[in-house]
């Protein structure tokens with residue numbers, strides 16, 4: 001005899017059959033999850049009615065009474081979050097950025113506080129921002145600040161990588177962008193991060209047909225995000241603010257356009273101390289090091305200390321005696337290091353700050 005007859009079908013097969021019969025439509029994975037709950041419900045309902053109810057009745061009763069809209073909405077939200085690669089970010093990132101490092105205080109006052117002090121911001125007629133651009137030279141900490149903000153707010157962090165949009169070729173980028181934005185409208189407490197924004201939203205004058213359609217899609221999506229009630233922050237970052245379409249930069253589209261640029265002595269000192277704390281060091285003369293790192297970005301400082309740490313590690317592997325990092329070891333590496341920022345970049349950034357920032 002055929003063995004298969006006695007095997008019970010997989011839960012998703014049962015689930016989709018029952019749902020089909022009841023006229024409800026769900027994605028296979030939602031159906032499988034619901035199936036577990038319906039099995040439970042079948043048992044509870046049988047107890048309550050004091051008779052063995054069938055799957056069909058249990059399913060209908062569940063959908064009508066137990067599977068409330070709210071429950072399904074939560075379920076769909078969770079599914080969407082997973083699908084979109086949502087992550088939680090530790091609050092540590094925010095806490096380890098020095099309060100004096102721009103634009104931390106600005107973000108705190110203009111973005112974080114209005115969002116977490118909802119009642120107070122309403123009382124004063126302050127409208128929390130929903131759409132933000134961070135601009136500044138590479139490695140200055142734009143991505144770092146976006147993550148820090150998500151961690152500080154304790155919101156989900158979703159990054160849209162170019163690959164997510166290009167999955168079906170360039171012609172479908174605009175359509176994918178629209179789909180992503182539609183999905184995000186079903187979520188709450190989300191920081192949606194688009195890096196390398198100029199890649200998508202370049203100037204329509206200079207761009208080709210495809211770029212234009214993406215910029216146009218953005219111009220449609222930004223007001224939609226702004227008009228909806230859920231807590232979503234769209235944050236875009238760019239190294240090249242000048243390449244963005246002027247239409248996107250007009251007031252009313254992005255609420256804040258925030259520069260993330262050069263570090264002052266204090267800012268560099270905090271980052272230097274942060275990385276030094278993770279290393280095997282002797283006494284370090286910070287007053288000698290800080291002035292030598294004027295054109296260093298946070299990313300440069302991070303890389304510099306990787307080199308120093310590797311060096312000390314190799315020396316200790318060879319000598320087998322404790323090799324603490326010294327001030328001289330650091331200054332030697334600094335002398336050989338080419339920092340990212342040039343005078344021309346700093347000047348250009350200053351001009352951009354004057355032309356584009358809006359806070």
Ligand SMILES: Nc1ncnc2c1ncn2[C@@H]1O[C@H](COP(=O)(O)OP(=O)(O)O)[C@@H](O)[C@H]1O
Pocket residue numbers: 096097098101136137138139140141142143144145237271274297298299300302
């Ligand atoms: N206080 C800080 N501010 C900004 N970046 C920091 C700080 N401390 C460490 N970093 C590191 O410096 C690098 C900055 O790079 P990133 O944020 O990717 O820059 P961008 O997005 O502007 O290119 C990251 O690796 C980040 O972890």
Ligand SMILES: [Mg+2]
Pocket residue numbers: 142143144195237
């Ligand atoms: Mg970045």
